[in-house]
Amino acid sequence: MIYEETDKLPDLLKPDNSADEEPYSTLRPAILSEYVGQEKVVETLQIAIEAALQRDEPLEHILFNGPPGLGKTTLAHIIAKEMHTRIVTSSGPALEKGGDLMGVLTNLEKGDVFFIDEIHRLPKVVEEFLYPAMEDFAVDFIFDKGVHARTHRFRLERFTLIGATTRSGLLSSPLRERFGIVRDLDFYEEKELVRIIKRSASILQISIDEEGAFEIGRRARGTPRVANRLLKRVRDYAQVRAQGSVTRSVAMEALALEGIDGHGLGEVDRKLLSTIIVNYKGGPVGIEALAATLQLESDVLIEVVEPYLLKTGFVTRTSQGRKASEMAYHHLGFTAGGKSRNMELFAGVKKKTDG
Numbered sequence: 001m002i003y004e005e006t007d008k009l010p011d012l013l014k015p016d017n018s019a020d021e022e023p024y025s026t027l028r029p030a031i032l033s034e035y036v037g038q039e040k041v042v043e044t045l046q047i048a049i050e051a052a053l054q055r056d057e058p059l060e061h062i063l064f065n066g067p068p069g070l071g072k073t074t075l076a077h078i079i080a081k082e083m084h085t086r087i088v089t090s091s092g093p094a095l096e097k098g099g100d101l102m103g104v105l106t107n108l109e110k111g112d113v114f115f116i117d118e119i120h121r122l123p124k125v126v127e128e129f130l131y132p133a134m135e136d137f138a139v140d141f142i143f144d145k146g147v148h149a150r151t152h153r154f155r156l157e158r159f160t161l162i163g164a165t166t167r168s169g170l171l172s173s174p175l176r177e178r179f180g181i182v183r184d185l186d187f188y189e190e191k192e193l194v195r196i197i198k199r200s201a202s203i204l205q206i207s208i209d210e211e212g213a214f215e216i217g218r219r220a221r222g223t224p225r226v227a228n229r230l231l232k233r234v235r236d237y238a239q240v241r242a243q244g245s246v247t248r249s250v251a252m253e254a255l256a257l258e259g260i261d262g263h264g265l266g267e268v269d270r271k272l273l274s275t276i277i278v279n280y281k282g283g284p285v286g287i288e289a290l291a292a293t294l295q296l297e298s299d300v301l302i303e304v305v306e307p308y309l310l311k312t313g314f315v316t317r318t319s320q321g322r323k324a325s326e327m328a329y330h331h332l333g334f335t336a337g338g339k340s341r342n343m344e345l346f347a348g349v350k351k352k353t354d355g
């Protein structure tokens with residue numbers, strides 16, 4: 001993902017390319033049978049892939065929607081592998097001009113997967129180029145301007161576009177309608193995260209027991225990427241402080257040191273909740289005001305931070321804005337009036353001055 005202010009995010013929530021990527025590539029499942037969870041999505045894909053292979057046709061275009069780190073990019077790579085084709089990857093913000101897209105499309109071979117991450121950030125002009133490419137496997141290129149303008153239609157090979165988005169609501173309907181398969185990825189259950197952690201631990205040769213894996217899994221924000229990152233932190237801690245083995249108590253100590261609490265909330269999450277409670281009397285508060293107080297981009301709040309808080313019920317969304325739930329008050333040790341019994345948690349939360 002490309003945000004201007006990802007520097008302010010804790011490492012755990014950053015996209016892969018802004019943290020040290022190794023060993024995440026080795027942790028990525030390579031085939032569908034290694035992909036944990038999202039069973040309905042996986043089954044749909046299994047059927048679509050098998051049918052397309054039998055007919056010797058490329059797959060339909062596919063759109064994956066869901067919060068970062070849930071496995072959208074991984075699925076795109078798996079699909080290419082299962083279809084025995086190449087994958088070409090790009091992202092909405094990287095395709096600035098129609099020409100950028102033309103360059104990619106005209107080089108695609110039959111059946112290739114073209115993956116566009118953050119497809120909702122595709123500039124409008126580029127998006128319009130994509131429509132005939134997706135529908136008719138052709139692009140219309142315009143030479144000259146004004147009265148001399150001529151269009152030339154370039155034929156393309158039949159390819160499969162896979163789009164990933166964290167904000168499907170921002171996609172225009174003509175674009176969305178051109179995808180044959182549209183699927184939402186949801187947060188993972190604890191038991192699925194435990195499987196992912198055990199799998200990653202075995203690849204990375206980390207000794208971990210069931211309870212250790214469970215402790216990391218339940219604090220991983222329902223997100224495989226976070227689970228893998230927590231595992232790495234815990235591994236370092238275990239190596240230096242606990243003879244290399246990850247048990248429940250080692251995981252708990254390591255994660256406490258990282259500021260991750262029993263619900264998997266980190267500093268940014270707690271700051272968001274306490275800002276709503278302390279500065280806005282529990283809400284509702286508009287996302288822009290909240291973003292300004294927290295000094296974060298509102299897109300980062302909407303796409304990266306808040307989905308898990310909404311899912312777990314710490315935050316609720318109303319037509320007037322975001323509210324902190326009773327659970328949030330309780331979790332942070334606030335009384336209903338907004339007084340904290342646990343003020344040291346909120347060092348750094350600015351109180352809104354009156355007037």
Ligand code: ADP
Pocket residue numbers: 016024025027028029034035036037067068069070071072073074075164196224225228
């Ligand atoms: P997204 O594209 O949705 O942001 P990614 O596909 O990059 O997420 O996934 C982030 C990391 O999480 C991957 O590198 C992979 O190691 C891990 N991961 C994601 N989904 C799964 C899964 N279903 N099973 C195992 N590991 C997964």
